[in-house]
Amino acid sequence: MHQAEIAALIRTLCTGIYGVGVHHDGEDRIFTASWIMPVSFNPVLIALSINPHHRSYQMLKQSGVFSVNVIGQDHAELADKLAGPGDRLQGLEWFKGITRCPLLQSAIAYLECRVEQEYPAGDHQLIVGALMGG
8 A cells, every 4th residue: 555545544534433343253343433543654553442341342352453444424324333232243234354354345444453552541442553454
């Protein structure tokens, strides 16, 4: 991926709602995150905040990878589904990326990352991931 393409993808992270995908041991999950930000352009690093009591956190920790699906402002119903109970991927069109984490067909952009660092942040964990395939 070229630097200009990376910069354009990073700009999509400035505002919005995100579906963070995780995969481990044959299980796929996705959850919403309203706080994701670029940390570095070289290397490309992305930070997200996650509640360590959620099952998705355990999967992220065990696999060491995650995907970020940028949800468009005009997809409020998708954002609601991703925040709801049950199997959030059911009924959605998605595929597995290089990390095997879910990537949504309807996302306006998506990134796949490997966990580089983790920090406690109050009642959440701050995860810093490096862009894969870049």
